[in-house]
Amino acid sequence: PGESARAHRHTPTAIRFIMEGEGAYTAVDGERVYMRPGDLILTPSWAWHDHGNETDKPVVWMDGLDVPLVQFMNAMFFQLYDDRLYPLTKPNNASVQLHGHVSLQPTWVKERAPASPLLLYSWDATWRSLRALWDATGDEHDGIALEYTHPQTGRSVLPTMACWIQMLRPGERTMAHRHTGSAVYYVAQGTGESIIDGCRFPWSKGDIITLPSWALHEHANGSTKDAAVLFSIQDRPVLDALGLYREEAFTENGGNQAVRSTFAAS
Ligand SMILES: [Fe+2]
Ligand SMILES: [Fe+2]
Incomplete structure (x- = not known):
């Protein structure tokens, strides 16, 4: 409760699967997504991110990273952001609004990033x-x-x-x-x-x-x-x-x- 992790980015890619509690957030590239148990949240390689729990209850999640692979490839980079939090540039859960619909994709989004543009799978x-x-x-x-x-x-x-x-x-x-x-x-x-x-x-x-x-x-x-x-x-x-x-x-x-x-x- 009340804890936050300082904004940073790294080449290892991360996923989080929420185990217990709700209401904490991960912010990725300026978008906060809010957690509930059983949600899957993505943090692509080299994306700025921070985490926080502004609720009064603990929130626990499992982290999965491809660290051994990135290490093996000698491609490990890590950077702390100058400020504690990365600036919010998008509404909360924006990627869920845009991409979280079964088989209905926004036609005006032309960018095709290698990592999923949807950050939270509920x-x-x-x-x-x-x-x-x-x-x-x-x-x-x-x-x-x-x-x-x-x-x-x-x-x-x-x-x-x-x-x-x-x-x-x-x-x-x-x-x-x-x-x-x-x-x-x-x-x-x-x-x-x-x-x-x-x-x-x-x-x-x-x-x-x-x-x-x-x-x-x-x-x-x-x-x-x-x-x-x-x-x-x-x-x-x-x-x-x-x-x-x-x-x-x-x-x-x-x-x-x-x-x-x-x-x-x-
Ligand atoms: Fe991280
Ligand atoms: Fe299997």
Whole structure:
């Protein structure tokens, strides 16, 4: 409460997924977007940004950055802004007004930036999209998996990182597969488990699970009543661009891994 982060910019790209609380903001290039639980907020590479919480309650979010990639490429730059806050030049939530409409794009906006021009993807719209697909077949490896997309190009929201939201319906267990590219999952809703290279990772709302490249994985919803929802960030756009994306289904054992151990958080 009352905290703010000084305005700055850096070449690593960032995403934020709101875990708890509401009413804090991120300002990106002069536009403030206000947070609610389950919202996804983008901060493209080299965009001025600051954060603040003017409410009297804590607001908690998960940050995801492509720091290791940028470091590996020797392209790390960071700059503090002269003032504490970057000047506001746009109305609050302006990008949501302009780009936050399903398949309806403003024709007069000609600029096509590599990062999505929409800064905030609201939980309400995300959950509505998932619910609408409750009876769909989905993917045998990923369940009802939706990718947040760049509204103008239909591509990943950021050039180096893709964001996904996956719903596992009551009792649903996916088939195992593996692919290049790593992922970080955040359990947005529900309880269940992921089996990663034979190790069982039980999870519930609020947990974070990391998936290394080329590790076998499958996910299961532990509830027979409620949906489980996994948010994830993935570096797949980089692997796609470099021709290094590769995927393989697990075919032994009926498509599900034998569990050899269970992860215990210490
Ligand atoms: Fe930052
Ligand atoms: Fe996968």
